[in-house]
Amino acid sequence: MKIQNTRNGYSRQLATTYILNDKSVISLSTEPETQYVWSNGHRSNEISGYQAWFAQEGVGAFKVKFENKPQLPQFLSAVHFKDLEACQVRNNIYFRAKRIEG
Numbered sequence: 001m002k003i004q005n006t007r008n009g010y011s012r013q014l015a016t017t018y019i020l021n022d023k024s025v026i027s028l029s030t031e032p033e034t035q036y037v038w039s040n041g042h043r044s045n046e047i048s049g050y051q052a053w054f055a056q057e058g059v060g061a062f063k064v065k066f067e068n069k070p071q072l073p074q075f076l077s078a079v080h081f082k083d084l085e086a087c088q089v090r091n092n093i094y095f096r097a098k099r100i101e102g
Contacts, residue, residue, distance in 0.1 A: 010085035010096060018086060018093055019056055024078040027100075028053040028061060032070055054079065065096040072100065 019025065029052035037046040050066045064081065073079060081097035088094075 010087040015084045015086035
């Protein structure tokens, strides 16, 4: 049986399906990874966002994308996200959030 995805884009509901609110999320990154815009197979100097790695018990490591450069806490610190959303593309789940809240 295949599940048909009827939603397009990011949603908070999908994020709560994978990331549980009652368990701590741990920061694995000490510096955010800068993401750049690509055009015609070449990287430009225009920044499209930032990504950092996090983990939760039972979920494993996952990346979260941020529009603005996040201030990351110390390695292995517990964090909360402001407006965490997820998007499913084929069998992959992508996350984004507005910011990190200590």
